[in-house]
Amino acid sequence: MMDPDTPAIRRRGGRASVVAAREAEKRPRVSTIKYGIRPVEAVTAEQLERIHQASLAILREIGIEFRDETAIRQWKEAGADVQGQRVRLDGEMLMHLISKAPSRFEMTSRDPSQRFEIAPDTMTFGAMQGAPNVRDLQGVRRASTIEDLRNMNRLTQMLPGFHIAGGFTCEPTDIAVPWRHLHINHSSLVETNMPFFGLTTGKQRAEDSIAMGQIVHGKDFMDQNAVMLGHVSGNSPLVWDSTMLEGLRAFVEANQVVLLSPFVLGAANTPADIPATIAQLNAEALAALAYTQLVRPGAKMIYGQYSVSVSMRSGAPMSGMPEVTLINAVIGQLARRYGLPWRTTASQSSAKTFDAQSGYESAIAYMSGASAGANLMMHAGGWDEAGLVCCMAKFVADAEQNLLIEKYAQGISFEHFDDALEAVRRIGPGGHYLGDSFTLKRFKDAFFAPEILDYLSYEQWKVKGSKDMAQRCREKAKSIIASYEQPPMDPAVREELDAFVAQRQEEISPSIA
Amino acid sequence: MSDDEIILSDLSDDELVQQMHDDLYDGLKDEIEEGTQILLERGWAPYKVLTEALVEGMRIVGEDFRDGILFVPEVLLSANAMKAGMFILRPLLAATGAPKQGKMVIGTVKGDIHDIGKNLVGMMMEGAGFDVIDLGINNAVEKYMAAIEEHQPDIIGMSALLTTTMPYMKVVIDTMKEKGIRDDYVVLVGGAPLNEEFGKAVGADAYCRDAAVAVETAKDFMKRKHNVRN
Numbered sequence: 001m002m003d004p005d006t007p008a009i010r011r012r013g014g015r016a017s018v019v020a021a022r023e024a025e026k027r028p029r030v031s032t033i034k035y036g037i038r039p040v041e042a043v044t045a046e047q048l049e050r051i052h053q054a055s056l057a058i059l060r061e062i063g064i065e066f067r068d069e070t071a072i073r074q075w076k077e078a079g080a081d082v083q084g085q086r087v088r089l090d091g092e093m094l095m096h097l098i099s100k101a102p103s104r105f106e107m108t109s110r111d112p113s114q115r116f117e118i119a120p121d122t123m124t125f126g127a128m129q130g131a132p133n134v135r136d137l138q139g140v141r142r143a144s145t146i147e148d149l150r151n152m153n154r155l156t157q158m159l160p161g162f163h164i165a166g167g168f169t170c171e172p173t174d175i176a177v178p179w180r181h182l183h184i185n186h187s188s189l190v191e192t193n194m195p196f197f198g199l200t201t202g203k204q205r206a207e208d209s210i211a212m213g214q215i216v217h218g219k220d221f222m223d224q225n226a227v228m229l230g231h232v233s234g235n236s237p238l239v240w241d242s243t244m245l246e247g248l249r250a251f252v253e254a255n256q257v258v259l260l261s262p263f264v265l266g267a268a269n270t271p272a273d274i275p276a277t278i279a280q281l282n283a284e285a286l287a288a289l290a291y292t293q294l295v296r297p298g299a300k301m302i303y304g305q306y307s308v309s310v311s312m313r314s315g316a317p318m319s320g321m322p323e324v325t326l327i328n329a330v331i332g333q334l335a336r337r338y339g340l341p342w343r344t345t346a347s348q349s350s351a352k353t354f355d356a357q358s359g360y361e362s363a364i365a366y367m368s369g370a371s372a373g374a375n376l377m378m379h380a381g382g383w384d385e386a387g388l389v390c391c392m393a394k395f396v397a398d399a400e401q402n403l404l405i406e407k408y409a410q411g412i413s414f415e416h417f418d419d420a421l422e423a424v425r426r427i428g429p430g431g432h433y434l435g436d437s438f439t440l441k442r443f444k445d446a447f448f449a450p451e452i453l454d455y456l457s458y459e460q461w462k463v464k465g466s467k468d469m470a471q472r473c474r475e476k477a478k479s480i481i482a483s484y485e486q487p488p489m490d491p492a493v494r495e496e497l498d499a500f501v502a503q504r505q506e507e508i509s510p511s512i513a
Numbered sequence: 514m515s516d517d518e519i520i521l522s523d524l525s526d527d528e529l530v531q532q533m534h535d536d537l538y539d540g541l542k543d544e545i546e547e548g549t550q551i552l553l554e555r556g557w558a559p560y561k562v563l564t565e566a567l568v569e570g571m572r573i574v575g576e577d578f579r580d581g582i583l584f585v586p587e588v589l590l591s592a593n594a595m596k597a598g599m600f601i602l603r604p605l606l607a608a609t610g611a612p613k614q615g616k617m618v619i620g621t622v623k624g625d626i627h628d629i630g631k632n633l634v635g636m637m638m639e640g641a642g643f644d645v646i647d648l649g650i651n652n653a654v655e656k657y658m659a660a661i662e663e664h665q666p667d668i669i670g671m672s673a674l675l676t677t678t679m680p681y682m683k684v685v686i687d688t689m690k691e692k693g694i695r696d697d698y699v700v701l702v703g704g705a706p707l708n709e710e711f712g713k714a715v716g717a718d719a720y721c722r723d724a725a726v727a728v729e730t731a732k733d734f735m736k737r738k739h740n741v742r743n
């Protein structure tokens with residue numbers, strides 16, 4: 001029996017049109033991803049309440065340091081108990097401030113098709129940032145340059161799977177430090193047309209970042225729309241410092257998004273205990289989140305956190321560990337309680353080559369974040385050696401993983417359930433579904449079809465050159481970079497952007513060659 | 514007899530030194546203080562107590578840390594026990610003109626707040642008998658210069674974790690050169706994004722890839738300084 005809904009098989013234009021259609025079907029850039037799965041909860045409601053109360057007690061009784069004159073003044077004006085740099089906050093004031101934050105907000109860019117929502121029920125992917133080294137297209141580890149950064153941005157722009165460009169996915173170490181941030185932002189803005197991370201380490205760098213964003217997007221546009229994120233790390237235990245808070249203010253005042261990340265190095269800067277670690281981390285996050293609302297009520301912000309445990313053999317950070325998975329689950333529960341989007345670190349690894357360790361650690365980090373309902377999957381591309389290397393091959397592999405994880409997060413659709421059950425009737429016992437009309441209609445979307453992961457037979461794989469994953473990824477990266485085209489930019493805007501860089505270089509330090 | 518009941522003063526010199534090595538390993542501060550006192554009372558030269566009982570004990574601790582047998586918090590305890598012994602010995606060592614183990618000023622450079630690695634280095638250096646003056650994080654060149662003047666160290670240690678703050682090490686070294694004091698001190702640098710080449714380029718005496726190497730390197734420079742060879 002034929003499926004009555006399926007039209008008879010017709011001419012579709014032969015090879016040429018099928019190939020063209022298949023190309024066009026390649027996923028467009030991801031838009032808002034809505035969670036369909038239920039998040040894993042690692043603690044009961046009572047246990048969550050105990051952690052929340054412990055965080056409030058930490059802030060009320062021990063307090064937290066804001067090593068920054070402006071912040072101290074603002075806290076005093078707001079009526080907090082301030083002694084020196086120590087700020088003690090009562091729970092009511094804290095939660096009142098936090099309640100001013102939007103639960104959901106959009107990010108966009110100069111390309112209006114790039115528009116997605118960051119919210120407690122959505123998922124967003126950002127490329128890695130901060131690596132001083134690359135593992136390059138030959139697989140060689142070396143200090144990264146501006147050309148490497150440009151290539152990373154080209155890859156970010158071309159590969160589906162990323163919402164947000166990393167900003168300094170790798171560090172252009174060949175550019176003098178005082179000028180570097182200008183070139184980093186320049187590359188984000190020219191090589192991509194995506195929302196991106198600006199630089200937050202200090203007032204000047206943050207203000208230059210915002211100014212460059214405004215040249216390209218227009219100040220009015222940015223006053224209304226979020227196109228940039230600023231990442232602000234805390235200095236656990238219980239310190240927020242001036243450098244980072246200056247960055248925070250610059251971003252928030254320009255209506256851009258801030259990501260506030262306490263930094264757990266379990267047992268080094270938090271207690272050697274999971275719930276107490278979370279209580280401290282949460283206290284640090286709440287204080288910074290509340291402060292952000294003090295600077296600008298309604299400011300868009302993300303509950304950040306970077307969690308790793310620490311090797312007691314060397315002090316080195318360790319990813320992929322079970323404790324981090326548990327911490328993620330609880331942070332997810334807390335953030336949903338506060339009605340805020342939160343961030344995890346997807347795809348982190350400490351491996352020195354793109355090997356099994358790299359794959360295992362990253363896969364665990366991905367699943368740990370996704371199953372906990374993380375809303376910003378940060379560093380989701382390239383991260384190896386605990387962040388000291390951006391691996392170009394891994395970046396390509398991770399981009400595919402992002403699509404796979406996206407599909408997992410979206411959960412199970414019942415849209416075709418009844419039709420599919422009809423197919424069960426049609427085929428009955430002993431047949432197969434490969435030629436069934438329902439399979440033909442649905443096979444492209446029903447099951448994910450990766451390109452990088454390899455499912456050939458041994459003989460097929462051998463004929464294709466016996467290439468391992470890293471090699472396949474490097475080849476793909478090379479071909480993407482070769483076919484890359486810069487997104488269009490009004491020449492006048494480009495000129496203004498270039499002129500800004502030149503002028504700021506001159507102002508900052510004309511003597512650097 | 515259980516270990517707890519060991520009466521240190523009943524032990525022979527050799528047994529006591531052995532026991533102190535074990536007590537250092539176990540991080541027993543009070544026992545190390547007591548053992549140090551006993552050896553001094555028995556007429557041991559302070560320098561002999563330092564080298565044979567304490568430094569040798571910490572050498573074993575350092576090796577087992579390197580080999581992954583001991584963990585950071587345990588080494589921290591050992592280092593504290595060592596410090597307690599050093600506290601007793603320090604004035605005596607100075608009075609007897611014994612060769613100094615060495616003094617180090619260490620800090621994270623300006624613009625940088627990463628300090629876990631630096632703290633580990635400081636702790637291991639103390640464990641090896643060095644006097645360590647920790648300047649903390651975010652140190653401008655003036656801080657280093659003031660500390661040099663105040664403490665007259667043998668070694669200047671600098672840590673940086675950011676590629677944007679690493680170059681500041683050169684600012685410190687160049688300032689030392691300008692003041693004509695560069696060659697009076699050993700400059701050691703470290704931090705995850707650094708490497709051998711960078712250490713050379715900024716004009717440091719050595720780059721140290723981890724805390725154990727920092728200790729070895731520091732000891733080596735002190736030996737050269739005192740012209741001791743073994």
Ligand code: B1M
Nearest residue numbers: 130233263315386387626627628630670672676703704724
């Ligand atoms: C004699 O003198 C000596 C001798 C030997 C010495 C020595 C001195 N110093 C070190 N050694 C050596 O011995 C030690 C022991 O064996 C070793 O020390 P290490 O410090 O290497 O090792 C430690 C035992 C463990 N390692 C660490 O503690 C560092 C781990 C990583 C993950 C890291 C951490 C923990 C932090 N961070 Co930051 N952080 C990263 C780091 C990535 C990494 N894998 O290194 C790095 C360095 N951070 C980075 C960034 C970007 C940042 N961080 C920031 C903040 C922080 C925290 C405060 C949150 C936290 C530090 C907490 C603390 N109290 O130290 C921000 C900057 C703040 C600032 N102004 O400094 C911020 C800018 C992030 C932001 N936007 O907020 C990146 C560097 C970027 C770059 N290209 O330069 C980074 C590589 C991670 C990444 N990919 O993003 C040796 O190097």
